[in-house]
Every structure is written in C-alpha cells, then in structure tokens.
Amino acid sequence: MRSANSVVNEMRIVAGLAKTSLVATEARLLLGDGVPGGQAGRNRGAVISQERVCGVCHKRLGGIVTAMMPDNAVVHHGCLKKAMAGGGGGAGSFISGAWGRSGGVGV
Template identity: 55%
Template sequence: MGQHRQALEIYVFKLEDYVKAEEYCNQLHKAEDNAVADGVPPRCVALLAYEEDKPSIYLTLLSLYLSPPHGYQARYGPALEVLAKHGSRLPPNSALDLIPETLPVQELEFYFKGRMRAANSILNESRIVSSLQKQEHVKTQAQLLVGEATDGSATRARHVTITEERVCGMCHKRIGGSVINVFAE
C-alpha cells in the first residue's frame, strides 16, 4: 500500500522486532532493484551521484531509530547496525544529518570505512571500464591502420617482393624496376 514508514513504526516501536524491520527493508530494496534492473547487470552496491537524492527505505528506518516519534526513545544500537550493514545504500548527506552530535565518531568508524570502500569500488570499476575501452580503441586502430584482422589474416599488411627474376603473370615480361599494380588473386 506504500505506507512503509507506518509498517516500520509497527515493527520498531510496537513489536520491537528490529530483525523483522530490517528484513522488510531488504525485501523492498530487492523489489526496487528487480523492478529497475530487469535485464540489466547488477549495479554496484554503493550509491551513484544521481541516486543520492532518491529516498531510501533504509534511510526511513534509520530516521525512525534516531529521530523517533513523540514518546519513544532513540535506539542507537539498531541504528548502528543499519549503518554497518547498509551504510553504502544510504545517501551520505541525509544519513549524517540524522546522526546526533553526541554519538562518538569512533562508533561510526565502520560506516565511514564502508563508504570509502564503496566509493573506491566505483572508482576502480570506472578505471577498468576506461582501460578496456582504450584497449578496444587501440585494437580498432591497429586493424584500420596496419590491417591486422581478428581471424589472423593480414589484409592491408600484405606485401609483394619484386626481384629481377619475377615475371608478369599476364604478359610474361620481367617486372624488374617498372611501375607495378598488384591485383588480388
């Protein structure tokens, strides 16, 4: 029905079942990924620059833990678990805005390490793709300029050696130092 925040409130505050709340988020996240990526290879877990503004179900769960409705206490333990397991799926600006200033940075070390790993994996993936594209470009240039074909035959690199003894196949004259035109046989 699209009322995910209310469902998470029931799991977190009424039932106090944090595992079920996380499973609910996992199911929704999986359903979103399947709906978006039908036929597309799985993307990197980390958020890309254009995805940082999209609402995340994990961000909703984190906001319930750290900024609970009136009458409930903040739950730092489950919030830290969400940051540990799904921190790379959270928009960093929004997640850091939710974290209270009283929480020691040392407890968030794993979150920052996870974000750095995710950013590095995106960077490394783009470097690999760039290198593969450069290699493909070099291969194409070699085929065009030198004539190296993929099947092992050289098309433009074919050469003909002309000596004093070589004779024309049509008129049987010696070729020697004359101007020549070679036709494919």
C-alpha cells in the first residue's frame, strides 16, 4: 500500500515539474529571454513602410500579411516557407530567383 502511494506521489511530482518546465519555456518563447538588447521572442515587432520589400520575392510589403524571420528579416507570409527552405535564415541567405539561372524554358 505504501509503495503504491509512493509511486503515485512520485508521478504527481514529475507531472508538476514537467508543467513548470512547459510554462517557463512558453514564457521565454513569448516574452524573450530577458537579456537587454536581445530579441524579445514572439513579442517583437517591426515598422513596415510602403517602400520596404520582401527579401524573397522582392515585392513591396505595405498592406500585406507579413512574417518575421528569427534574424528580424520581414517577408510575406506566403514567402515564409520558401525563405525557411532557402537556407533557414534571413535576407542574406535567400536564393535568387529564376532570372539568375541559365537554361530552362524560354532562355
């Protein structure tokens, strides 16, 4: 009987620790790590002017749904998957469009 209660209590403790770890991870993701000058998790923002362009498709961003990359590069929401597949990180690693390649249809 005591061993059964001990196992149940141990499971409760493990579940409580896992829940605490989950809450801490979610807080760090949403609010940032608290380091001054660091990136503030998902709570960061960017001011997008009418002249700013997407790093993937090079079209203007004004008035369209946008997404922010981990390195604070701003892209169209539709271009996000292409941006992540193109090297996983920001405006400096984007692959140029088809106009930079030789060969193919019509060339």
